[in-house]
Amino acid sequence: xxxxxxxxxxxxxxxxxxxxxxxxxxxxxIMKLDTSGLExxxxxxxxxxxxxxxxxxxxxxxxxxxxxxxxFQKEAIQMVKPAKGTTTLxxxxxxxxxxxxxxxASMGGYISxxxxxxIIEINPYMxxxxxxxxxxxxxxxRNLGIKCRLHELANKRRISVTxxxxxxxxxxxxxxxxxxxxxxxxxxxxxxxxxxxxxxSEGGRLKGTRFSVGSGSPYAYGVLDSGYxxxxxxxxxxxLARRAIYHATFRDGASGGVASVYYVGPxxxxxxxxxxxxxxxxxxxxxxxxxxEQEMVEVSGA
Amino acid sequence: MARYDRAITVFSPDGHLFQVEYALEAVxxxxxxxxxxxxxxxxxxxxxxxxxxxxxxxxxxxxxxxDDHIALVCAGLKADARVLVNRxxxxxxxxxxxxxxxxxxxxxxxxxxxxxxxxTQSGGVRPFGLSTLIVGFDPYTGIxxxxxxxxxxxxxxxxxxxxxxxxxxxxxxxxxxxxxxxxQETVKLAIRALLEVVESGGKNIEIAVMTKExxxxxxEEAEIDAIVAEIEAEKAAAETAKKAPPxxx
Numbered sequence: 001x002x003x004x005x006x007x008x009x010x011x012x013x014x015x016x017x018x019x020x021x022x023x024x025x026x027x028x029x030i031m032k033l034d035t036s037g038l039e040x041x042x043x044x045x046x047x048x049x050x051x052x053x054x055x056x057x058x059x060x061x062x063x064x065x066x067x068x069x070x071x072f073q074k075e076a077i078q079m080v081k082p083a084k085g086t087t088t089l090x091x092x093x094x095x096x097x098x099x100x101x102x103x104x105a106s107m108g109g110y111i112s113x114x115x116x117x118x119i120i121e122i123n124p125y126m127x128x129x130x131x132x133x134x135x136x137x138x139x140x141x142r143n144l145g146i147k148c149r150l151h152e153l154a155n156k157r158r159i160s161v162t163x164x165x166x167x168x169x170x171x172x173x174x175x176x177x178x179x180x181x182x183x184x185x186x187x188x189x190x191x192x193x194x195x196x197x198x199x200x201s202e203g204g205r206l207k208g209t210r211f212s213v214g215s216g217s218p219y220a221y222g223v224l225d226s227g228y229x230x231x232x233x234x235x236x237x238x239x240l241a242r243r244a245i246y247h248a249t250f251r252d253g254a255s256g257g258v259a260s261v262y263y264v265g266p267x268x269x270x271x272x273x274x275x276x277x278x279x280x281x282x283x284x285x286x287x288x289x290x291x292x293e294q295e296m297v298e299v300s301g302a
Numbered sequence: 303m304a305r306y307d308r309a310i311t312v313f314s315p316d317g318h319l320f321q322v323e324y325a326l327e328a329v330x331x332x333x334x335x336x337x338x339x340x341x342x343x344x345x346x347x348x349x350x351x352x353x354x355x356x357x358x359x360x361x362x363x364x365x366x367x368x369d370d371h372i373a374l375v376c377a378g379l380k381a382d383a384r385v386l387v388n389r390x391x392x393x394x395x396x397x398x399x400x401x402x403x404x405x406x407x408x409x410x411x412x413x414x415x416x417x418x419x420x421x422t423q424s425g426g427v428r429p430f431g432l433s434t435l436i437v438g439f440d441p442y443t444g445i446x447x448x449x450x451x452x453x454x455x456x457x458x459x460x461x462x463x464x465x466x467x468x469x470x471x472x473x474x475x476x477x478x479x480x481x482x483x484x485x486q487e488t489v490k491l492a493i494r495a496l497l498e499v500v501e502s503g504g505k506n507i508e509i510a511v512m513t514k515e516x517x518x519x520x521x522e523e524a525e526i527d528a529i530v531a532e533i534e535a536e537k538a539a540a541e542t543a544k545k546a547p548p549x550x551x
Contacts, residue, residue: 155409159401170400191442
């Protein structure tokens with residue numbers, strides 16, 4: 001006799017459809033699962049019809065030989081999950097929203113690129129930042145841009161930052177636990193003024209006025225929080241954002257490259273600057289020519 | 303012709319969807335309903351057929367609210383109406399959940415019309431036998447709107463419209479007498495349109511007024527009677543003015 005266990009998980013918005021694990025152990029037991037409550041589910045699949053006696057028609061794959069069934073999956077995801085090696089920040093102030101990010105991509109200790117665009121333009125009045133998996137962020141931001149445009153066409157009005165961030169958060173929630181790595185901020189200007197939301201791949205969504213995401217975020221927060229005032233001018237806010245990114249790149253090995261600063265105002269976003277952080281370092285801390293105590297002189301021929 | 307009204311997914315040779323047209327017939331047999339849009343208020347009115355003595359009239363509510371700022375009245379099959387209204391109410395809340403904003407009147411009208419259209423293009427189902435008049439205020443701009451949908455799934459915005467029994471006469475009346483009104487004037491216009499086809503009196507008319515501040519308010523029978531009396535008085539005064547010869551020399 002075989003033990004047949006069918007576990008099927010149905011995702012909230014049905015995007016993936018049914019994805020099921022089917023364990024058909026003929027003769028021997030791989031795992032001691034209590035399947036008494038699961039027998040009725042078999043008939044839903046139609047797998048246990050008279051013609052296919054003992055065979056599974058649904059796709060099946062073997063389960064790992066481990067006792068910690070739930071924990072195993074977490075470990076695997078952690079292994080594959082790219083550590084969010086980056087620094088991005090955004091804050092709301094009197095004139096709008098300031099968004100800034102570095103541009104380094106790292107794979108462990110290897111710097112794979114110094115010129116990654118981490119601020120993604122969703123549409124002319126909304127920006128998203130990238131932290132985590134680059135492909136995940138780029139794809140889902142692009143997808144969000146499509147959804148925002150469709151909303152505009154259907155409803156003859158722009159989508160709010162609230163609505164856009166909620167759409168993204170709902171999508172990410174439906175993929176929860178499947179290894180997406182996205183830590184993004186959605187910044188924009190809508191009818192209610194400036195808006196800033198933090199959305200991540202765990203399905204979290206937070207409304208706020210100051211956020212920094214990534215491995216360099218503690219350093220960025222230090223500078224940002226101490227220099228922040230609501231009534232900054234645009235230039236002051238840009239300088240604050242730039243300095244915060246610079247300081248994060250100085251101390252965090254996974255951040256570097258170019259500090260880009262974008263401003264989102266009532267007429268949409270505008271890129272303000274993109275400065276190499278090495279040059280910023282010497283701008284903030286220029287090398288003072290020090291007086292020479294002893295000078296080496298070349299000895300003429302021996 | 304008779305062969306083309308079984309499965310509704312089939313067109314007739316001359317391009318008709320007979321099931322949809324039969325559904326419109328069902329609407330024409332339903333009770334008269336009218337909607338009028340004013341500058342700051344929208345009014346819905348519906349004919350109330352006399353209730354049987356043993357029936358609890360409070361359970362027969364024809365004008366329903368879909369959300370705080372949207373109301374609906376329909377003419378046609380009441381059971382279909384219940385199903386459609388429930389789906390629309392769920393969609394209103396679902397929209398609030400996914401985009402954290404209330405629906406606009408146009409959005410929910412589009413949804414209801416889309417639902418009605420879906421049932422004209424599916425196998426084994428018949429169309430909803432009702433037309434709806436949907437009123438409400440845009441949550442952002444505060445502008446009042448009135449929309450109508452029908453069993454085919456078409457919808458459009460109106461300044462004033464009528465559906466159900468004798469809707470043509472009501473619409474003719476509205477076309478002749480419509481002007482931009484506000485507040486009580488809009489209510490009077492709606493009642494006058496209904497009185498064209500309905501026996502006069504508060505017992506036979508149900509009126510609801512929606513304002514931006516207070517949402518939907520059903521008028522009491524006494525209130526309606528008072529307005530009806532006003533209208534009759536005005537009518538009588540107009541009659542005598544017409545009959546009496548002009549006094550100028």
